Amino acid sequence: MSRVVRHQTATLRYARPAPPLWEVRLDLNVAPAAGTYLLADFGGPVREPLYPIEVDDAGFVANVARGHPATQLLPGTSVDVLGPLGRGFRLDTTGYALARLLLIADVGSLPLLRPLYQAAPAVALIVEATTRAQIPSPTQFPASLELTLVTRDGSSGYLGPIEGNGSAPVGIERAGARVRELLLWTERVCFACDPERYPALAALVKEVRLQPQPDFAQAFLRSSMPCGVGVCDVCRVVLPGGEVRVCVDGPVFDLLSFLEL
Amino acid sequence: MSRVVRHQTATLRYARPAPPLWEVRLDLNVAPAAGTYLLADFGGPVREPLYPIEVDDAGFVANVARGHPATQLLPGTSVDVLGPLGRGFRLDTTGYALARLLLIADVGSLPLLRPLYQAAPAVALIVEATTRAQIPSPTQFPASLELTLVTRDGSSGYLGPIEGNGSAPVGIERAGARVRELLLWTERVCFACDPERYPALAALVKEVRLQPQPDFAQAFLRSSMPCGVGVCDVCRVVLPGGEVRVCVDGPVFDLLSFLEL
Amino acid sequence: MIDIAPNHKYGLSLKGPVMPAAGTFGFGDAYPNLVDLSLLGALVTNPVSLRRRRPARGRRLAVHRDAFVVHTGWPNPGVRTVVRDFREIWAHLPVPVIVHLLATQPGELAQAASRLSGLSNVAGIELGFTTGVSPRLAVDLLDAAREGDLPVIAKVPFERVDQLAPHLARHGVDAVTLMSPPRAVLPLLSTDPQMPIARYLRGRLYGRALFPLLLNALSRWAGKLGCAVIACGGIASPEEALACINLGAAAVQIDALLWRDPWLLNEIARGVGAPQPLTKTEAEAALREEYNGEETL
Amino acid sequence: MIDIAPNHKYGLSLKGPVMPAAGTFGFGDAYPNLVDLSLLGALVTNPVSLRRRRPARGRRLAVHRDAFVVHTGWPNPGVRTVVRDFREIWAHLPVPVIVHLLATQPGELAQAASRLSGLSNVAGIELGFTTGVSPRLAVDLLDAAREGDLPVIAKVPFERVDQLAPHLARHGVDAVTLMSPPRAVLPLLSTDPQMPIARYLRGRLYGRALFPLLLNALSRWAGKLGCAVIACGGIASPEEALACINLGAAAVQIDALLWRDPWLLNEIARGVGAPQPLTKTEAEAALREEYNGEETL
Ligand SMILES: Cc1cc2nc3c(=O)[nH]c(=O)nc-3n(C[C@H](O)[C@H](O)[C@H](O)COP(=O)(O)OP(=O)(O)OC[C@H]3O[C@@H](n4cnc5c(N)ncnc54)[C@H](O)[C@@H]3O)c2cc1C
Ligand SMILES: Cc1cc2nc3c(=O)[nH]c(=O)nc-3n(C[C@H](O)[C@H](O)[C@H](O)COP(=O)(O)OP(=O)(O)OC[C@H]3O[C@@H](n4cnc5c(N)ncnc54)[C@H](O)[C@@H]3O)c2cc1C
Ligand SMILES: Cc1cc2nc3c(=O)[nH]c(=O)nc-3n(C[C@H](O)[C@H](O)[C@H](O)COP(=O)(O)O)c2cc1C
Numbered sequence A, B: 001m002s003r004v005v006r007h008q009t010a011t012l013r014y015a016r017p018a019p020p021l022w023e024v025r026l027d028l029n030v031a032p033a034a035g036t037y038l039l040a041d042f043g044g045p046v047r048e049p050l051y052p053i054e055v056d057d058a059g060f061v062a063n064v065a066r067g068h069p070a071t072q073l074l075p076g077t078s079v080d081v082l083g084p085l086g087r088g089f090r091l092d093t094t095g096y097a098l099a100r101l102l103l104i105a106d107v108g109s110l111p112l113l114r115p116l117y118q119a120a121p122a123v124a125l126i127v128e129a130t131t132r133a134q135i136p137s138p139t140q141f142p143a144s145l146e147l148t149l150v151t152r153d154g155s156s157g158y159l160g161p162i163e164g165n166g167s168a169p170v171g172i173e174r175a176g177a178r179v180r181e182l183l184l185w186t187e188r189v190c191f192a193c194d195p196e197r198y199p200a201l202a203a204l205v206k207e208v209r210l211q212p213q214p215d216f217a218q219a220f221l222r223s224s225m226p227c228g229v230g231v232c233d234v235c236r237v238v239l240p241g242g243e244v245r246v247c248v249d250g251p252v253f254d255l256l257s258f259l260e261l
Numbered sequence C, D: 001m002i003d004i005a006p007n008h009k010y011g012l013s014l015k016g017p018v019m020p021a022a023g024t025f026g027f028g029d030a031y032p033n034l035v036d037l038s039l040l041g042a043l044v045t046n047p048v049s050l051r052r053r054r055p056a057r058g059r060r061l062a063v064h065r066d067a068f069v070v071h072t073g074w075p076n077p078g079v080r081t082v083v084r085d086f087r088e089i090w091a092h093l094p095v096p097v098i099v100h101l102l103a104t105q106p107g108e109l110a111q112a113a114s115r116l117s118g119l120s121n122v123a124g125i126e127l128g129f130t131t132g133v134s135p136r137l138a139v140d141l142l143d144a145a146r147e148g149d150l151p152v153i154a155k156v157p158f159e160r161v162d163q164l165a166p167h168l169a170r171h172g173v174d175a176v177t178l179m180s181p182p183r184a185v186l187p188l189l190s191t192d193p194q195m196p197i198a199r200y201l202r203g204r205l206y207g208r209a210l211f212p213l214l215l216n217a218l219s220r221w222a223g224k225l226g227c228a229v230i231a232c233g234g235i236a237s238p239e240e241a242l243a244c245i246n247l248g249a250a251a252v253q254i255d256a257l258l259w260r261d262p263w264l265l266n267e268i269a270r271g272v273g274a275p276q277p278l279t280k281t282e283a284e285a286a287l288r289e290e291y292n293g294e295e296t297l
């Protein structure tokens, strides 16, 4: 379990509104992989996790809430960070390069999957929102991405929920068949949704793929993480598949850990 | 006792080192008179007093400690201030303009008297330091000021203490005679010294002037002042002349309030 | 109107739930232009004793990050002089006055309380106890204060809430203020490098960190005492005041944080309006601890 | 060397006065490159119970300015698994290990304590009590823990210091840690505008504001118990550690503030060196309250 914990000084490049949140960019020597995180000291009594939503060689971009102290910092300010920490998305453990990747997200958690948009030659993305107005404009996605839109009220795209079944009103199509099709097509699927949905989503994957390989489906789990190294137990949760600490065992878990037995 | 309390927004003009302290300049609509103060909000849980050491129509300069949060502020930052508060030096209560003014200070408290350097046609200043090295260069004083230097070790100027008596080693002159001469010459004397010396200084004034008018001799008293309006009792002290609150009854008191009976 | 002493013959009715805490706002005349008293529920005076008390000596304030320690010894000129100097001002205030009395000795307290009877617009007494007061003495002091005819609120020291609040409630106190500030100690740094910590200051602790401790006290006692509870300790926003009222506080006192921002009193009064506390069931639900099963195996 | 258990047959000798607090540093392997353990006096483990404990559910952290509330329910896999997983690591640490045991029931505690006997480099037990523990149960727990052969330190809940510290000292505890964190409550804000405060979180309070409360506890008890006192609560600098040692603390624990700055442990260890507490007379002088005479007239 013992692992080296990196301590870095990042440089704030900019902080700008990206409604309803803000975006901050930090320059950094060792940039975080998708699904990992950094614990940043913004002056509060505990560090705060920053999850990368864009990554390049020189650093990364993360979202923070409006009014967050980071939004008040001037470009060039040094920020003390621990990390990258945690286990991110695992795309290359099978020994061969991934050809097809499926991403599934609530619109609120969608940015967490952004670093994966070009992680394979063919990437499909299913985004679910409550209603049409919440769905980002298609111009915000790379053209290479195969996009499937789902709304809970059927006001745009397929009728959700993704994990749901049953019939739809005339003229509206249920997401179910499309989701199943993509689940059969893909080599890996990465989720970023409200965790309360993971048990049902796990059941869906299990149903479609029968015997999915470990890590075939991966799910991102958010948590308060004051320590990041597994000592404080604030992020320790009981999943159906066993007790885990989000900070070191996650934040990305095998979706099947959420499968209720 | 009831009085209006002014609430202003000052603008920080600059913060720069003035060893061993820092100097901050604040622009302000109603600038403080010598011996009064402002209570500024620099983000701590209590406001902090700022005493003016230079005043003009557009604002004032004050000293703060090294590392004080004000030293980290950028020019143009707004600072929330209450005041001016308190009773400052009183130079014009006798109905005619003051012609001769004497200032007496420890070298540490000297800046507090700086706003009085040109408060009368003839101003004399007695500065006392422990040793020669502490005395500021004479070029730092206006040429119009009649300067008397006193050191506690006789290494420069007269041999202190100001309130002391007794003979001096050959070649060194005691401050006593010079101080008495200036006390007889002046119409008012303003002190900024370690308050433990005020009882002895009061006795000296009393001895030289016999029946000094009220406020002939005035003494500046420093204190923690979290409220500034007389409600918290943190600054309430018992002087031989009665119980006072430094924030509203001072910070400048009749020196004779310190006279032990 | 909120009646925080419904069992008292006069009651103690407040137009709103916000008031200053004893020792933070003086006797009513200190912030004439910065605070609109008419928005408040009551004025709580600075502490008063029967006899004059002198101020403590030496350093009396120490700041530590977000908190600070104050030690004054509660100087005051004694109840007779306070009444003489302020009765006219109190009579003309737009809110009722609650006089905070320092409670040390029952005989003296009874004398002090009786001096407050019949004063125009003086509507209640709040008692301040020393931290070490025994439960028996606390009740004797309560009884002494009730020899005057005003409703009596007991302000309970932080360290003694669990012991004294239910005890005083059983003995018929009209209301309880939770809580007077914790005792705390901070070093006073000296400039002597050989002996950097030559002195410590012991006193009352103020600051925003009191708020989570206050909520804990409220969650344990508000709604369970059979009398009104007034919340006091580090409240600095309308949201924080509402968090107290939700847990069952009938009113809130704003403490030494108002030295920095006196207008906080009005901001909070405007922000909370005339709030409704949660029902008992709602409050219990809001406080329910979530466990994932207890020890197994 | 500082012996914090001089009356125990083995004693408990520390190379230096600085250690992590229980629950903040894990079991010894979490910060391999950020903390040089050899600079510390001891390692205090996370809390361990006889049986496995499950984590609490729901939100478990709430931050309020300079302070924060944590609620975990002290999950741990039980003493048998902890010993199995960490005994090898402990045996090779450059500092002695003090295992923190959650003390609820004497029989269980005796079993847990006996599992620690004879483990290489395990040099002591620190007991954690629930806030509401009765003095009698606390002593029964102490006696149970002593059925193992290790020195026993009692970590006393903040709210109960005055009651439990002298009581446990009279009953022969080897050392006392002042203090385990206060219980506190914070609102958990929701996004529902109709019901902005739908939940509250109750838990342990951490942050720098604990420090003035810790110094108060130390000033009341360190040097007066006849046993060693370890200071714990919001210590965040060598100066603050020295302020505790001056008042008579034999050692200091750094608590949850080290999650932000793990290197604080080493910084404080380097900064305090091998300090000498003040003599009793010096400490009394440093704490003397300065009054300007009591009530007059
Ligand atoms: C010369 C002199 C003048 C004084 N003048 C004043 C004055 O002007 N104003 C003033 O307010 N006080 C004054 N005091 C009182 C002072 O502040 C203390 O309250 C008093 O000294 C009692 O202290 P102690 O040492 O007896 O006990 P302390 O240790 O102070 O405790 C007093 C009692 O409170 C209990 N107690 C204290 N803290 C706690 C806690 N955290 N938890 C539970 N119980 C606690 C103790 O068990 C004890 O019973 C004066 C004291 C002296 C000696
Ligand atoms: C279903 C369930 C599961 C639980 N699981 C866990 C768990 O996993 N981990 C865990 O740690 N705890 C657990 N607890 C215990 C919980 O945290 C409380 O300690 C327990 O509920 C006792 O609370 P209470 O309501 O009886 O009294 P509380 O109000 O919590 O107080 C308990 C005792 O402490 C005293 N006390 C509390 N606060 C103070 C104070 N400030 N000053 C003085 N005395 C005080 C009280 O007087 C009382 O005697 C669990 C409780 C329940 C109901
Ligand atoms: C008459 C009297 C009344 C007191 N009332 C209180 C009180 O209401 N709250 C409190 O915290 N302490 C109270 N104390 C006890 C404290 O020891 C302390 O004196 C008081 O809080 C004033 O704080 P200070 O002396 O540190 O300024 C009281 C003490 C005396 C002598």
Ligand SMILES: Cc1cc2nc3c(=O)[nH]c(=O)nc-3n(C[C@H](O)[C@H](O)[C@H](O)COP(=O)(O)O)c2cc1C
Pocket: D049, D070, D071, D072, D073, D074, D102, D103, D104, D127, D128, D129, D130, D131, D155, D157, D180, D181, D182, D183, D202, D203, D204
């Ligand atoms: C076995 C046991 C041991 C406990 N030990 C402590 C302790 O050492 N310090 C403390 O503040 N509370 C202690 N508590 C009591 C608290 O109720 C609380 O459960 C504990 O502090 C853990 O905090 P949390 O549950 O809020 O995370 C203990 C509770 C139990 C059940």
Ligand code: FES
Pocket: A224, A225, A226, A227, A228, A229, A230, A231, A232, A233, A234, A235, A236, A245, A246, A247, A248
């Ligand atoms: S964040 Fe502390 S254990 Fe995971």
Ligand code: FES
Pocket: B224, B225, B226, B227, B228, B229, B230, B231, B232, B233, B234, B235, B236, B245, B246, B247, B248
């Ligand atoms: S500063 Fe508050 S009374 Fe003087």
